Amino acid sequence: MSEFVEFELDGKCVRLPIIEGTAGERAIDISTLRDQTGYITLDSGYGNTGSCESQITFIDGEKGILRYRGIPIEELAEKSSFVETAYLLMHGHLPTMIELTHFSKQLTENELIHEDMKYHFEGFPSNAHPMAILSSMINASGCFQPQVLAAHNRKTFDVQAARLLSQVRTIAAFAYRKSRGLPAIYPKPIYKYSANFLHMMFSEPYCDYELKPEVVRALDLIFLLHADHEQNCSTSTVRMVASSRASLFASTAAGVCALWGPLHGGANQAVLEMLEKIHEDGDDGSQFIVAAKDKKSKARLMGFGHRVYKNYDPRARIIKKRCDELLAALKIEDPLLDIARNLEEAALTDPYFIERKLYPNVDFYSGIIMRAIGIPVEMFTVIFAIGRMPGWIANYRETIEDRSGRIYRPRQVYQGEPLVHYVPISKRG
Ligand code: CMC
Numbered sequence: 001m002s003e004f005v006e007f008e009l010d011g012k013c014v015r016l017p018i019i020e021g022t023a024g025e026r027a028i029d030i031s032t033l034r035d036q037t038g039y040i041t042l043d044s045g046y047g048n049t050g051s052c053e054s055q056i057t058f059i060d061g062e063k064g065i066l067r068y069r070g071i072p073i074e075e076l077a078e079k080s081s082f083v084e085t086a087y088l089l090m091h092g093h094l095p096t097m098i099e100l101t102h103f104s105k106q107l108t109e110n111e112l113i114h115e116d117m118k119y120h121f122e123g124f125p126s127n128a129h130p131m132a133i134l135s136s137m138i139n140a141s142g143c144f145q146p147q148v149l150a151a152h153n154r155k156t157f158d159v160q161a162a163r164l165l166s167q168v169r170t171i172a173a174f175a176y177r178k179s180r181g182l183p184a185i186y187p188k189p190i191y192k193y194s195a196n197f198l199h200m201m202f203s204e205p206y207c208d209y210e211l212k213p214e215v216v217r218a219l220d221l222i223f224l225l226h227a228d229h230e231q232n233c234s235t236s237t238v239r240m241v242a243s244s245r246a247s248l249f250a251s252t253a254a255g256v257c258a259l260w261g262p263l264h265g266g267a268n269q270a271v272l273e274m275l276e277k278i279h280e281d282g283d284d285g286s287q288f289i290v291a292a293k294d295k296k297s298k299a300r301l302m303g304f305g306h307r308v309y310k311n312y313d314p315r316a317r318i319i320k321k322r323c324d325e326l327l328a329a330l331k332i333e334d335p336l337l338d339i340a341r342n343l344e345e346a347a348l349t350d351p352y353f354i355e356r357k358l359y360p361n362v363d364f365y366s367g368i369i370m371r372a373i374g375i376p377v378e379m380f381t382v383i384f385a386i387g388r389m390p391g392w393i394a395n396y397r398e399t400i401e402d403r404s405g406r407i408y409r410p411r412q413v414y415q416g417e418p419l420v421h422y423v424p425i426s427k428r429g
């Protein structure tokens with residue numbers, strides 16, 4: 001039986017339906033509020049706003065739970081791979097062996113970017129940030145797939161989605177090579193997804209990069225853990241752009257731009273820069289913790305806190321364990337890891353962080369793993385973007401396939417001048 005919330009506003013009884021999610025979360029559907037009352041809701045930063053109903057990812061931030069299509073992230077991290085998890089997100093179920101083989105084949109067949117795209121890479125200055133290149137080139141690659149810019153058709157979409165997922169890593173690796181003045185390395189069909197990316201990043205025309213299984217596994221895990229995270233800033237951006245019926249390429253290129261900021265995906269780069277600075281300053285983290293609590297200092301403990309998690313981010317727990325294992329396997333002793341551990345220990349027992357429920361998030365330890373793999377710091381957010389692509393694709397599809405879906409168009413409460421009249425330039429002060 002449907003439930004409603006009723007309240008009185010300006011002497012009128014207002015009745016709004018209550019929507020319940022499959023995991024028991026409850027929401028008040030306010031879509032008729034303005035029609036009934038003339039009022040809108042105001043929720044700066046959208047902390048209390050559900051922008052859609054979705055079947056892709058579930059998060060319980062209080063309990064520290066993350067599930068893709070209902071499957072706990074811990075199970076996927078232990079048993080699945082990035083490609084299988086991407087299929088799960090994009091198609092809604094775990095693939096059969098035949099489906100997985102077909103999907104892997106699609107990724108392999110589409111790993112090469114159009115040769116003419118190389119001219120676009122040449123147009124960027126050598127010090128261009130790879131996130132800028134990635135976003136531009138994803139959008140540009142849409143021009144090479146005019147089918148996807150036309151009508152939406154499920155079969156064409158599946159091929160284009162696989163092409164995008166495959167080529168995002170080729171574009172990312174080419175962007176890195178370009179930013180270092182190095183020749184592009186083409187993908188090799190014999191390599192699986194993450195190994196192929198490492199090959200394109202680090203091989204040279206005269207010698208192949210040595211693929212260590214523990215390194216490939218660590219990178220694959222990073223991709224998998226980033227694969228989706230419900231309505232975060234970049235995914236909401238993808239859905240926003242998709243709601244206007246823009247193409248998959250245009251929408252995900254916008255997602256890359258949103259991800260770039262240091263409060264979102266750019267945090268992994270910011271974490272490492274913070275740890276490097278603490279190390280350079282000869283601090284063990286204790287002075288930095290003091291600064292991070294001081295509102296006048298502008299310092300923030302990057303990699304800590306989350307809009308949704310008010311508990312330990314489950315991805316951070318998994319990544320921290322893998323970080324310890326990888327550094328031990330590679331026999332790397334990293335002073336930045338010691339600083340990170342000190343910061344975490346201090347923050348978890350400090351009333352400032354406890355009261356505000358600030359815990360390590362996924363970015364806190366991922367940078368140390370990427371550094372151990374040899375990935376340069378300016379590529380950290382690019383790695384996040386590759387990992388997030390299946391989630392963006394799944395959210396794009398959900399938005400486009402929602403036939404009742406309207407263009408996303410929030411309102412505002414205007415606080416500017418009520419009415420002023422145009423003053424000719426000769427009469428202005
Ligand atoms: N260090 C110090 N203080 C913090 C931090 C931090 N990392 N994060 C939040 N606070 C304080 C903040 O100053 C505020 O204090 P007060 O109530 O006294 O004004 C309180 O905690 C609430 O913070 P908020 O900024 O209102 O929280 P938010 O939900 O708007 O922001 C956040 C969430 C992730 C942007 C923020 O915690 C932050 O800036 N963290 C550091 C950046 C980071 O690690 N981002 C990656 C997020 S996970 C990956 C992703 O999904 O993109």
